[in-house]
Amino acid sequence: MMDALSVSQSASNRPDSAPTAERARLLVTAAALVDADGRILVQQRPEGKPMAGLWEFPGGKVEPGETPEEALIRELKEELGISTHKSCLAPVTFASEPLGDRDLLLLLYICRKWTGVPRLHHASPMQWVRPAEMFSLPMPPADLPMIGILDALV
Numbered sequence: 001m002m003d004a005l006s007v008s009q010s011a012s013n014r015p016d017s018a019p020t021a022e023r024a025r026l027l028v029t030a031a032a033l034v035d036a037d038g039r040i041l042v043q044q045r046p047e048g049k050p051m052a053g054l055w056e057f058p059g060g061k062v063e064p065g066e067t068p069e070e071a072l073i074r075e076l077k078e079e080l081g082i083s084t085h086k087s088c089l090a091p092v093t094f095a096s097e098p099l100g101d102r103d104l105l106l107l108l109y110i111c112r113k114w115t116g117v118p119r120l121h122h123a124s125p126m127q128w129v130r131p132a133e134m135f136s137l138p139m140p141p142a143d144l145p146m147i148g149i150l151d152a153l154v
């Protein structure tokens with residue numbers, strides 16, 4: 001027989017129970033550019049932006065109509081002036097994190113082959129670091145679970 005507890009549990013598990021408020025998803029692609037010494041490029045988020053001062057992987061938002069790889073190739077060109085190709089982008093991991101009123105889904109690729117010398121178009125600092133050094137760098141919360149994976153892979 002159903003007691004009060006079972007009734008309230010089954011009500012809350014009902015597929016037609018009231019939906020929670022819908023949150024927009026923010027799809028972002030980023031690259032771990034790996035140099036010949038196994039170091040990875042990180043750049044500092046500029047003043048005036050959310051999370052200013054934190055170190056992040058180059059990349060950015062996927063615009064409507066773009067594939068994640070197209071967006072990443074575009075961002076690498078715009079931000080760093082380097083060119084790469086889809087065949088040089090190896091998907092490695094992803095991260096999911098609430099970001100303000102949105103849910104960030106961050107797709108991370110490893111890229112070992114590009115043409116050009118990475119130079120940031122805006123004046124923010126960048127540096128090449130070993131994955132293990134990232135554990136002591138201030139990085140966005142979404143990036144933190146990805147460091148151990150890079151440490152194991154690179």
Ligand SMILES: Nc1nc2c([nH]c(=O)n2[C@H]2C[C@H](O)[C@@H](COP(=O)(O)OP(=O)(O)OP(=O)(O)O)O2)c(=O)[nH]1
Binds near residue numbers: 106143
């Ligand atoms: N590129 C990049 N973005 C990251 C990382 N980690 C992380 O949480 N993000 C977040 C920060 C931003 O909210 C979003 C990236 O969007 P974006 O770079 O296109 O946008 P933004 O906030 O810098 O500025 P804007 O272009 O809207 O002016 O993803 C990361 O490692 N690399």
